[in-house]
Amino acid sequence: MAIKLRLARGGSKKRPHYRIVAADSRMPRDGRFIEKLGTYNPLLPKDSEVRVVMDLERVQYWLGQGAQTTDRVARMLEAAGVVPKKDRSNPTKGTPGKAAQERAKAKADKAQEAADAAAEPAEEAAAE
Template identity: 55%
Template sequence: MAVKIRLARHGSKANPFYRIVVADARSPRDGRFIDRLGTYNPRTQPSDIQLDVEKAREWLGKGAQPTDQTRKLLKIAGAL
């Protein structure tokens, strides 16, 4: 099972809000996930990133692959 750390979109139309989740690569973007690591709100200035760094490092240690955007967020939060 390929596991990804990725963003799940929430919020209304033209008002995005994302959850940073660990999910099976085959599941849909906003579908089933394994664990929730934090949130990302790009609408605030500066962007608001709340992340459980310990959980993120644990999942990275287990072999979860972050997507490109999530990799950038993990670097900003200090998990990578």
């Protein structure tokens, strides 16, 4: 059984509140979980001490049992100093998609043609 430490969403529409849980990875996000390890309230200010509350002993236990963390929970654990910070580098994340690159190329080609067309009559006038 693969255990994940992840967030389970609660709260009403537009008012999220999350539980940090240890759950079987095959269960639904908000479904059955093994143990509640803490809470996360994203509506509170970032410097609030009750924004993220975790039972760090139990988190350490589950990590010792081989549980994997989701990216968001891993970041919370890094901030708490439970796990070492790891480098995240995705240099291609900010690059435009294929269609956007094609549109940009077409726009650049059109601008180049317009510049060439504007330069041609000026050359002919200078030759006369």
